[in-house]
Amino acid sequence: RVLASPVGRQAPNSRIAMELADSFKPSDRFSGFVDDNSSTSIVIIELPADAYEQVRTLGDNPTALAAQGVTGVTKSELKGREGEHVYLTGAQQTPLVDYAKFILIFREKGVAAMITANVPEAALTSRAISKEDVEAALASAEVRDEASGANALFELGYLGPFEEDVSLMGNTKGYRLKADAGATPGEKLRPFFLVAPSLHKLPLNLVEETATKAFKSLDQFRDAEITQLRKVTIAGLQGVEITGEAADWKSGEAAGLYQIMLPGAGGGYFRLVGFGPKAGWGDSLAEFRKIAESFRPLP
Known part of the structure; x- marks a missing residue:
């Protein structure tokens, strides 16, 4: 014990x-x-x-x-x-x-x-x-009466038409489309971007295989299909970018999916995910790539 x-x-x-x-x-x-x-x-x-x-x-x-x-x-x-x-x-x-x-x-x-x-x-x-x-x-x-301090794990130098969604729980940070950027209240599927650090620092060796499995098991979607997989380097970290499409699990609406998996320098990984409706997906994907390129892990 x-x-x-x-x-x-x-x-x-x-x-x-x-x-x-x-x-x-x-x-x-x-x-x-x-x-x-x-x-x-x-x-x-x-x-x-x-x-x-x-x-x-x-x-x-x-x-x-x-x-x-x-x-x-x-x-x-x-x-x-x-x-x-x-x-x-x-x-x-x-x-x-x-x-x-x-x-x-x-x-x-x-x-x-x-x-x-x-x-x-x-x-x-x-x-x-x-x-x-x-x-x-x-x-x-x-x-306790007071909180202790903590350091941020990463920063994003560009958010464009997105803003942080503080309602997201856990160590994952989410970013939603601003209301003045064309977001419609009550929409079933809206463009959304998130960064999810891993809970551990285990080495990630099979990056492509792990990224593919993670892409096809995104919780909100079903029938995910990969249209492009390529290697990327962001902030000195070498990872894998995947783009594709799927159906929203609840509404069945066609969606575009974007994911980058970056192994951390000291183990673990960062997973960057973007999704949105197929209508206007080209614009959403362009913004997601700009956000991803601005990603920087913090010591």
Whole structure:
């Protein structure tokens, strides 16, 4: 069993503190912690308190989590946890690793929080970490009065007609089309760009194969087809750019897809994704490429 420190430690840019083993270190890629011994990551999301009523329903809506790649969701009790909370478990397959997911949603001191532990199935099998370790850490989570600091992982020097969408949860940053740039409220499918740093720093060796698998499994779309794949270099990082088309999973609307996967200099990767309706796709793709070319990882 991995012994946890009785002193709660705060995650970067977070008011949340947790009792964790010394092997867990604050992540420099997202708000949370990582354990190199088991390749486990703990991702922390904080929202206004009134968001709790909406977020807590995730356990009653498997489709919402399935859209994010989480399946087999089960709601249960979390031993040692009191107060308002919901505890969920599930599974997620990614291009590199299959994860067990442990999700705690709670409200405390004016904050609605969602803490997700991403544990490789192989780590549970080998007992590098146990389910009991994870649940004890989640049960210890508390909200402190002040947040700790954190550094950004990347910057974009160009956004053009796009602006950051602050509603996106997790370590992924999203950018939506501005209202004055032609966005229509209520549109089923709008041009959107996002940057998703990996949760780990494992070396990405099979870049083309991994990028292809990730492209064809974009959560919001089905029947993805690749029209072009080429190698690119951005900010000194050599990666793969893929363009193609698919159908929106909900509406069936034809969509254009764009993805770049860049292995990080110190391991892990950055995944840049853009999508939008086929109508006007040429303009959207041109903007996505400008945004991608302005990408710079930060030390």
